[in-house]
Amino acid sequence: MRKSKKVFWLFLAPCLVTFCIAAVIPTITGFYYSLTDWDGLHAGCKFVFLDNYMNAIHDMYFRHAFIFTFQFVIVAVIAVNVVGFLAAMLVTENIKGRNFFRSVFFMPNLVGGVLVGFAWQFILCNVFDSIGTALGIDGLCDWLSTPKTGFWGMVLVVVWQMSGYMMLIYIAQIQNVPENLLESAKIDGANSLQCFVKIKLPLMMPAFTIGLFLTLTNCFKMYDQNLTLTGGGPAKATEMLTMDICNTAFSRNMYGMAQAKGIIFLIVVALITVSQLMFTKSKEVEM
Numbered sequence: 001m002r003k004s005k006k007v008f009w010l011f012l013a014p015c016l017v018t019f020c021i022a023a024v025i026p027t028i029t030g031f032y033y034s035l036t037d038w039d040g041l042h043a044g045c046k047f048v049f050l051d052n053y054m055n056a057i058h059d060m061y062f063r064h065a066f067i068f069t070f071q072f073v074i075v076a077v078i079a080v081n082v083v084g085f086l087a088a089m090l091v092t093e094n095i096k097g098r099n100f101f102r103s104v105f106f107m108p109n110l111v112g113g114v115l116v117g118f119a120w121q122f123i124l125c126n127v128f129d130s131i132g133t134a135l136g137i138d139g140l141c142d143w144l145s146t147p148k149t150g151f152w153g154m155v156l157v158v159v160w161q162m163s164g165y166m167m168l169i170y171i172a173q174i175q176n177v178p179e180n181l182l183e184s185a186k187i188d189g190a191n192s193l194q195c196f197v198k199i200k201l202p203l204m205m206p207a208f209t210i211g212l213f214l215t216l217t218n219c220f221k222m223y224d225q226n227l228t229l230t231g232g233g234p235a236k237a238t239e240m241l242t243m244d245i246c247n248t249a250f251s252r253n254m255y256g257m258a259q260a261k262g263i264i265f266l267i268v269v270a271l272i273t274v275s276q277l278m279f280t281k282s283k284e285v286e287m
Contacts, residue, residue, distance in 0.1 A: 027266070030259045040255030052260035061236055062261055065244040072154065072240065073219045079159045080215045081208070084166025091167070092174050102171070106164035113161075117228025120157045124229075147237035150230040154238070157225050162218065166211045173207035174200070202285045209280040213273060220269050241265050 034052055038045035056062050087105050091098045108116070124143040132140025143149045177200055185195050223242040226232065232239030232247070239247075245265065249258035 031263055033256050034259035034263050036256045038256045039253045040249060041253060045256070048256065052257045053264065055257055056261045056264060059257075059261075061239065062241075062244055062248075064236070065239050065241045068151075068238065069220065069241045072151065072222075073216065076155050076158045076219045077212065077215045079155060080162045080219075081166055081211050083159055083163040084211065085170050087163060087167040088170035088174055092171055102167070105167050108161045109165040111161070113222075113224030114228055116157060116161055117225045120153070120160075120225075121229050124153050124156075144230050145234065147234065150233075150238035154222075154225055154229055157229065158219065158222065161225075162215060166215065169211050169214075170204070170207050173204050177203050202283075205280060205284040209277060209284065212276055212280060216273055216276060217269070220265075220272075 033045075035047055035049055036045040037048045037052075087101075091102045091105070111119075121144065128140045128143050132138065144153050181199055182195050185199055190198070221242055222240060223246070226238070226240045226243050230238040232243050236244075241261075242265075245258050245261045248261060249255050
């Protein structure tokens, strides 16, 4: 037993060291700097304690970024998981070319966020504008130039990129549903809709737990697409929390205040994701 424990900790050590270097130490250091007025340039700094947190709460741009981020996350998380689930249901049916469709749906996830942002910026600003001008559809013109179109443009790009990955998670869970349960239900007179609602959906909850957690965390910390699509414009109307924190640190040279915003952001996201995990875990059923 002692030898096996030593081997266990030996194999676990690289992961623990990496986690401490990449997550624990930066978080502790960030909390320390959030209590100072450090500008990120000079070595000297003095403690201001909770002043940075109070200033962050009263910062108009931070409050707007907070609200905008929450609106975006709510819409994007629902859209990504609905599209991913529907795609999974489609490609698990007995249709021709389903493996091809799986590859096509998943392919956008392999493209980097910056490249996706620039590609879709060209599509939304140039291609859509040309089509709208040619067909006389004003709704396709001037995309990303207003807060409303910028919001929906980012949602569109995130759904296009992330739904394929969610599809794989839902495919794995759908294929894990025992066929004998479905056959028994059909023998008892249940139709396809009843089998889906009463059997498949409850057994899909582990996949929903993972899918919601991944999309929540990825949408909250999204930066690449926000930077390349809108850059936070017009007039910071589409600036998300991660961009506001980066701009506070590197554009306004208020590193201490940026760290305070980051700590607030960390606490809020942690509370939301833990609550989501607890809620969806409580809805899971055993097969």
